[in-house]
Amino acid sequence: MRIAITATGAGRVAIGDPDGPERHEVDREHLPALVARLEAEHAPRWVWRDTREWAPLLLAHGVRVARCHDLRLCGAILAWSTAVATARDEAPARPEWLPPGPAEAPVDEPVAPVASVAAHAALFELDAPSEIRSGDGSRPPSLADLDAEHDRQLALADAADSPGAMRLLLAAESAGALVAAELRTAGLPWDRGEHERVLEAALGPRPAPGRKPDRMEELARAVREALDAPSLNVDSHADLLRALRAAGIGVGSTARWELREHDHPAIEPLLAYKRLARLWSANGWAWLDEWIVDRRLRAEYVAGGTATGRWATSGGGALQLPKVVRGAVTADEGWSLVVADASQLEPRVLAALARDPAMAAAGRGRDLYRAIVDAGVVESRDEAKVALLGAMYGATSGDSGRLVPRLGRAYPRAMALVDDAARTGEAGRRVTTLLGRSSPLPPTSWHETQARANGVDATAADERRARSAARDWGRFTRNFVVQGTAAEWALCWMASLRPRLAAMSLPPGAPPASASGPAFERMPHLVYFLHDELIVHAPEGLTGAVADAVRESAAEAGRLLFGEAPVEFPLDLDIVRSYAAVS
Structure with a gap:
């Protein structure tokens, strides 16, 4: 059974089942309760233009859906795939109301950032019209539009060189869109105090606005003295390159690997300065203020954000967390982190x-x-x-x-x-x-x-x-x-794991993970994903069951893609309180 959701304007939402009696029009504030009822009664596949339009609203009210079909992401796959090239030439064109996927920009043009579902500062202000929330400015499609586009996409999948494989890819991509929304809503558990201790140990006290940390200033002075360049702006690539060459250091760039090839008193403080500058700019106090909300890192994951299907982020930098701050990734009291990495x-x-x-x-x-x-x-x-x-x-x-x-x-x-x-x-x-x-x-x-x-x-x-x-x-x-x-294997891994986690509930007497929100506070939940690694936030009494589910899901992903091919996909798996404890 499929049920479509779309905005109708003036804060109203239409829900419809093309093959049955379920047709409703409600105010946005009543949508979560209606979706929860229909999910429980029918377990449908939800069809919508863009998961980012609807999943955050539902999750904020504690409503998770098991399955969806994301027309935007699936349409992007079908628009490029050679597996449906012949059928695509004969099929109706993709409708104008369906925005392109994040990886569809021409390769020789910069890819525009994916529009956030809402401004970060208004993360939980969920009353914006969906046509604005989707970020493309087009009119919302009607239920008939959604049904027609869904039929078009399924017809293309059925005409693919390998229909089963294409159907699996579209289902996995849509599941990934749900996971991306859930990762942002649940958030990665974060100990701000531990992060601040790391910053102070490396950089010194938090500087006043417009100033650099003390340790960076000390290293910058050491670089200037070693290069005999008292007015050098160490942050200027061009100025630094001139000063290095003037000091007899024949470099073509200021890349770390090239600097290390030279023996000069300026090199070590310069490399140390660059390391600290990266920490300060990418994960410093300003980053903490912006991205750590209620003891959670709520990064903006972009499912299908690269040409290969690998994910990207459009805010929060979750895919580039340096090891030095991983000690701040700490489970709630009574909970643990199940960290799994697909080996090689x-x-x-x-x-x-x-x-x-x-x-x-x-x-x-x-x-x-x-x-x-x-x-x-x-x-x-x-x-x-x-x-x-x-x-x-x-x-x-x-x-x-x-x-x-x-x-x-x-x-x-x-x-x-x-x-x-x-x-x-x-x-x-x-x-x-x-x-x-x-x-x-x-x-x-x-x-x-x-x-x-x-x-x-x-x-x-x-x-x-x-x-x-x-x-x-x-x-x-x-x-x-x-x-x-x-990337397809990883999507199938997470898609297989989601229902396994949803079937588990908080053991009696265990504390809820309240900062993870009403959808996740009483069940183990995914909190992080990086290409071939994931983290599940799990109650301590369920860590063994969660670890088994993670392994079983990896094995199932291998079978889904490769059948009985004699290739193993082993996991390096750790159960820890802090991400820094992972070997």
Whole structure:
């Protein structure tokens, strides 16, 4: 059963089941109670334009839905996928009221930030009209519009090269949209006091507005003295580069790796200054004031935020939490963090995609990199890691360039898969993940470079630029198929875990996690996700059951994508009070 939701204007909401009697129009304030009743009675798949329009309102009132179909995200997949190319040419066009997905901007244009569901300062002010909350300014679609677009998308999925795979991808992407909304609502447990102690230990006391922390000022003075540049603005890249060169330090940039190649008294204080500047700007006191709300980091996750389907953030920086502040990620009293990391996910996905028996066997029940060493392919675990990453990302020089050919001899199917993806990209064509997400085409500038190289008056420089551009795009498509399929595995992992967690409830006498909100305070819940890692906030009496659910969901994700392929997806799993305690 499916039930669609859309705004009708003037604070009213329409709900309709195209094949049944459930049709309602209510004020927004009455929507959560109605959704809760229909969810309990029918367990439908909710159909809406954009999960960000409705999930925050429902979650704020303690209402979770099990399933949805996000027309915006699913429409974006279908608009690109080579798996539905023929059917798409014959199908009706995507409607104008359906905004593009976050990863649909042309590659040669900057991607605009995804509009927040609401301004951060008004996180829980949930009475804004949905047509404003969606961020695109278009009229809200009618229930008939939603039904028609849902039918169009399902017809495309059914006409795909592999209909089951495309249906799974659309379901997983929509589940990911629900998870992203739930992560923001529940929030990542955060101990502000611990974070402030870290800042004070590293930077000194909180500075007055407009001033830098004491420790940064001390390091800046040390840099100026070492470079004999008393008026140097250490934060100016151009000024710093001139001062370094004037002091006889021949650098082409101020990158950390390049600075470390030089022995000069300015280098150590400069590197220390850069580390502290990053901490202060990215996770300092101003970040704490903005993003820690009621003992929680409520970051803005962007499901499907990159071309490969990996997530992004449009605020809060949750995908880039430095280790130095992870001690602030601390469970509530009576609760723990179940932290799970999919070990060596992308190499294992490559083995499963390629159906490479030798690589699959290497990762069975053990460290994949160590198994490559034991097989005599390379001499050390570090070399194995460098070689595999080089193969997946297209490295052709240094240690990677030297070691990758050895992998080709040991694991021919796996290396043939990524090599073929690279050749496809070099020719300017798309590649597609296991379930059906396709890469974008190269940007206009890429095609112009290739055209110049093929012109009658092309120079040797034109040809070199064209070859270089082709290789660069080939490196992108080489990795796209692996990283994109790994993202699909992670979506299926979370989609499988959500209902398992929802079936658990707070043990008698255990304290609720009140800061997580009414939807999550009495059940274990996801609070963090980073590509191949997730964290569940769990009552202490349920941590064992949660750990089992996390493992079972990972195994199910492998079966959903790869069937009985003999590839294991093991997890590194820890049950801790603080994220900093993870080994």
